[in-house]
Amino acid sequence: MPTLHLVSRAPALAACLEVAGADDAILLLEDGVYAGVAAGHAADDGADAPPRSLFALEPDVRARGLGDRLGAGITIVSDAGFVGLVERHQPIVTWR
Amino acid sequence: MPTLHLVSRAPALAACLEVAGADDAILLLEDGVYAGVAAGHAADDGADAPPRSLFALEPDVRARGLGDRLGAGITIVSDAGFVGLVERHQPIVTWR
Amino acid sequence: MTNGKRILFLLRQAPYATCHALEALEAVLVAGVFDQQVSVLFRDAGVWQVVNGQDGSALEARTIGKVAQALPQYGVTALYVCGESLAQRSLCPADLVLPVTVLDDAAQARLLAAQDAVVND
Amino acid sequence: MTNGKRILFLLRQAPYATCHALEALEAVLVAGVFDQQVSVLFRDAGVWQVVNGQDGSALEARTIGKVAQALPQYGVTALYVCGESLAQRSLCPADLVLPVTVLDDAAQARLLAAQDAVVND
Amino acid sequence: MKIGIAVHGAPYSSQASATALRFARAALAAGHTLPRVFFYHDGVHAASALTVPPQDEPSPQPGWAELAQNHGVELAVCIAAALKRGIVNDEERERYELAAASLHPAFTIVGLGQLVDAVCATDRFVTFAA
Amino acid sequence: MKIGIAVHGAPYSSQASATALRFARAALAAGHTLPRVFFYHDGVHAASALTVPPQDEPSPQPGWAELAQNHGVELAVCIAAALKRGIVNDEERERYELAAASLHPAFTIVGLGQLVDAVCATDRFVTFAA
Numbered sequence: 001m002p003t004l005h006l007v008s009r010a011p012a013l014a015a016c017l018e019v020a021g022a023d024d025a026i027l028l029l030e031d032g033v034y035a036g037v038a039a040g041h042a043a044d045d046g047a048d049a050p051p052r053s054l055f056a057l058e059p060d061v062r063a064r065g066l067g068d069r070l071g072a073g074i075t076i077v078s079d080a081g082f083v084g085l086v087e088r089h090q091p092i093v094t095w096r
Numbered sequence: 097m098p099t100l101h102l103v104s105r106a107p108a109l110a111a112c113l114e115v116a117g118a119d120d121a122i123l124l125l126e127d128g129v130y131a132g133v134a135a136g137h138a139a140d141d142g143a144d145a146p147p148r149s150l151f152a153l154e155p156d157v158r159a160r161g162l163g164d165r166l167g168a169g170i171t172i173v174s175d176a177g178f179v180g181l182v183e184r185h186q187p188i189v190t191w192r
Numbered sequence: 193m194t195n196g197k198r199i200l201f202l203l204r205q206a207p208y209a210t211c212h213a214l215e216a217l218e219a220v221l222v223a224g225v226f227d228q229q230v231s232v233l234f235r236d237a238g239v240w241q242v243v244n245g246q247d248g249s250a251l252e253a254r255t256i257g258k259v260a261q262a263l264p265q266y267g268v269t270a271l272y273v274c275g276e277s278l279a280q281r282s283l284c285p286a287d288l289v290l291p292v293t294v295l296d297d298a299a300q301a302r303l304l305a306a307q308d309a310v311v312n313d
Numbered sequence: 314m315t316n317g318k319r320i321l322f323l324l325r326q327a328p329y330a331t332c333h334a335l336e337a338l339e340a341v342l343v344a345g346v347f348d349q350q351v352s353v354l355f356r357d358a359g360v361w362q363v364v365n366g367q368d369g370s371a372l373e374a375r376t377i378g379k380v381a382q383a384l385p386q387y388g389v390t391a392l393y394v395c396g397e398s399l400a401q402r403s404l405c406p407a408d409l410v411l412p413v414t415v416l417d418d419a420a421q422a423r424l425l426a427a428q429d430a431v432v433n434d
Numbered sequence: 435m436k437i438g439i440a441v442h443g444a445p446y447s448s449q450a451s452a453t454a455l456r457f458a459r460a461a462l463a464a465g466h467t468l469p470r471v472f473f474y475h476d477g478v479h480a481a482s483a484l485t486v487p488p489q490d491e492p493s494p495q496p497g498w499a500e501l502a503q504n505h506g507v508e509l510a511v512c513i514a515a516a517l518k519r520g521i522v523n524d525e526e527r528e529r530y531e532l533a534a535a536s537l538h539p540a541f542t543i544v545g546l547g548q549l550v551d552a553v554c555a556t557d558r559f560v561t562f563a564a
Numbered sequence: 565m566k567i568g569i570a571v572h573g574a575p576y577s578s579q580a581s582a583t584a585l586r587f588a589r590a591a592l593a594a595g596h597t598l599p600r601v602f603f604y605h606d607g608v609h610a611a612s613a614l615t616v617p618p619q620d621e622p623s624p625q626p627g628w629a630e631l632a633q634n635h636g637v638e639l640a641v642c643i644a645a646a647l648k649r650g651i652v653n654d655e656e657r658e659r660y661e662l663a664a665a666s667l668h669p670a671f672t673i674v675g676l677g678q679l680v681d682a683v684c685a686t687d688r689f690v691t692f693a694a
Contacts (some may be wrong), residue, residue, distance in 0.1 A: 002426055010557070012256070016357065018397070018418045019418050019422045019425060021425075030208070030450075036235070037282075038282055055202075057453075058250075061252070062247050063247055063249075063255075064207070064246060065243050065245030067475065079307070080460045080464065086437065087464075087558075089432045090557075091428045092431065092558060092559065092560045093323060093431045094432075094561040094562070094563045095433075096563035098305075098622065103691055104238045104669075108340070114300075117301050126580075126583060127329070127358075131631070133402060144420065154371075154585070155372055156371075158368050158376065159367060160361065161364050161367040180687050186308065186688060187307045188688060188689065189571070190202075190312045192694065196684070199683055211447060214692075215604065215605055218676060219676055219679055222676045222679070223683075226681075228680065251449070252492050253491055308683075309683045309688075309689040311570070311689070312693060333475060333564075336475055336514075340474070340546055340550075343549070344550045346561050373622050374621055375620050386563075429560040430438075430553045432440070432549070432559070443646075446649070447605070447649070470585065476606075484662050484664060484666050485647070485649060486652065515620075518615055518621075519574070519609065520614040522614055527614075529617045532614050532616070533664070536614050536631070536650065536666060539688070
């Protein structure tokens, strides 16, 4: 079963991407959602790395005003969607 | 009077160096001392940036086993030396 | 405005994941009612504090952008933001919730050097 | 060693500035006495936990390297370290306080994928 | 599915407790069971009975207590992490001759082995880091 | 020289309190005066009277208390930051009908204005961040 990576701080996405498998899913949550902002030049992000299933948690995206600022290809999920990802993946790895 | 910059986490040195003046002093303390490790290729550091007065706090260096690992040109100071730096600089800016 | 100490609040942390941003802004608001020369520099992830479109209710939290918008009413009008920090996040001044002066690194260096004290978040 | 769950502790934080490293290692030691397949991966700033020459007494703290050295005695012998994280810090295996297996990113990916659960610091 | 949860961050200081609570509610709503939430590191502060939440920022604590009461979720607080952070029950208060206890009654002080036990007894284990 | 100090990190969870204490002692030894140490953010946890330090990791708290007693250093804890983190004195305990108070007697609960006052009343101001 593929791994689910939880990225809760933006700079941690880089480390996650180094070891995430091609079938793994990555969920950006808390400050990790900033890593999903369509990249300017470098900084907190890494969102233009190799394509994997990339998700972002809706309440975190909305609180931070990022609704229209996330890169294309990032799927917004609710808390229920988060639970669904946990059902379909193992193990769950947190990066902060 | 020049500014004293306190860098208490290694990744924060980069931001500090962007705005530190040529006469300013930089004191690495707590996890900031890792930024003083003689650079391999990139990572936490930035110690090979433009020359400014660069100090590291002795108890933090010793606890972490960095005594022989710091880059040349970094001056180790005691807590008393830290106080001396505060006397001779203003303002004091913390980067974490 | 010519009395008192020159105090800069250096705000570098993103809002919501921790309460550092909120608590630091509360300190700035209090400083504003003292007779001091208070200024604020938003830098690095701290620029997210003043981005528009925030809605803290999604997290049952206060909207940090709204807290920041109150700064001028508390007499804190010297508001600066790091231009490079904005650019790295694909942001421009029109994306922010209140008028701020964009500074390059050299101007930030001069701002820091002019302070009596710097308080950070 | 073939019974139980495969549990990996992913340790990415430097010691001393916070107690995350110490508390995470204490959890690993406890896990070691359970009949599980426990492994540890030191990565990113977490590799500093196992560097030699540490002396916690400088901070009136426990020496984290010594805590890590106790891992094999508690039955935790599957110890891995990220090679790239070492190289970025000018470290090599000879700089570490105990024998560890150096893994490249692909091998770490396989290690993660083989786990039932991952606990982080 | 049985899901284990670890919380590593303190309320307010970190979003971890609030995020974990939302996840826990969603997991229960989806029909999963949560045998135990393990509070470790600064996460133990969620168990303080002495906090006064700011008016406009609700504490996750009543939500945790509700999960314990209505869904049988064990709220387990690591004793070693709790003691050094001032989270103590009556027993520890007495043993260490402290002026008061501070543990909210919905939470239970446990040993670190219960973290490993929570990992072993569940199908998924999710950490909410500080 | 008058030096003001702010502490933003909790003991154990952060080195900030221990580093600040060492700095404070060195500053006093060098003949400086420390009118006030301001505990803000998670720094307020230094004022908990209910902590049990691990045997091999001494708490900075007795050191802070010694500075207050022997050097007249005011240990000022921000009320807003303290209340939400469960650090309360008897007055707040009563007002909010809590089961107990948790403030160590060497520390004083103050308003956030005292942070600005500490900056204004000193020649240098040093922040020990989390």
